[in-house]
């Protein structure tokens with residue numbers, strides 16, 4: 410280890426918030442190793458996302474704490490979906506409780522002697538980070554999520570691992586669908602974006618891929634499946650993003666759609682499976698992959714991305730370049746302003762090359 414380099418940041422806190430994903434520990438290790446070994450920074454590990462900072466559930470991080478964690482799934486810090494700026498349902502809706510939480514974060518940030526808060530999270534976490542920056546805290550964000558839906562980065566860590574798991578599941582469904590001459594619908598996560606379903610669907614050779622960005626018409630799906638049957642293909646795999654919606658749903662107001670979805674089954678896969686069976690008469694089954702996609706060891710690609718983003722975050726800390734999110738931009742690691750507009754997610758653009766790729770290999774995307 411060479412001589413320590415100079416650093417504007419002396420002490421920082423680190424937390425992981427929102428849903429977990431493979432690669433979080435690799436990113437924690439990347440940030441902490443570079444920050445500690447290169448710049449001699451002090452690190453405060455914050456448990457369970459923003460909740461840990463509200464409740465001062467923290468511990469001083471020593472090198473042993475961030476050693477041996479590169480390949481581990483989940484997050485050694487724990488995570489929660491605590492949103493300090495959002496009024497809790499059980500709490501005081503006039504804003505007092507919200508104010509208390511933000512004030513606790515500010516007080517503890519000061520009490521712990523933090524120069525910066527490093528937040529590893531998705532859109533919600535980065536938005537909270539941005540709002541905390543507006544409250545006077547120094548914040549740096551890292552983009553994690555299996556959904557790949559963060560504006561400003563070309564890829565998030567967690568996505569590649571979930572893609573591999575989703576692809577393997579589709580591969581495995583092929584043999585059982587073939588044995589029983591069935592249609593099998595598999596639902597993948599992705600929140601309001603179709604990245605995971607589109608990429609896993611193409612990688613696994615899905616015959617139909619339904620994503621939220623392209624509302625589906627059950628008749629178009631039915632025709633496609635019937636054409637396959639006529640050409641001698643006795644089974645089909647339908648890959649569905651959890652946010653997929655019909656053309657009728659797409660026309661609904663938000664609250665009406667929410668109500669409709671709540672009343673129509675535990676998940677979209679079951680609903681679409683019964684719609685297919687009704688439309689075509691083909692025997693259809695549904696599978697929801699669920700949290701399998703977020704568990705377990707990160708892929709090599711996610712380890713590399715998470716490590717690179719982590720060490721880049723340490724460089725920003727050292728330079729005192731706060732209010733930024735590290736990002737993959739093209740083939741380079743860079744950073745963008747931490748200014749995630751609330752509710753804005755990166756969805757699949759209609760002209761994305763993967764849409765044309767899927768169509769070119771004969772995949773039905775749910776509309777004619």
Ligand code: F6P
Nearest residue numbers: 428531554555556598599600703
């Ligand atoms: O954002 C990651 C994600 O796994 C989404 O794909 C999914 O919609 C959501 O989290 C599930 O959230 P929770 O962990 O709160 O059930």
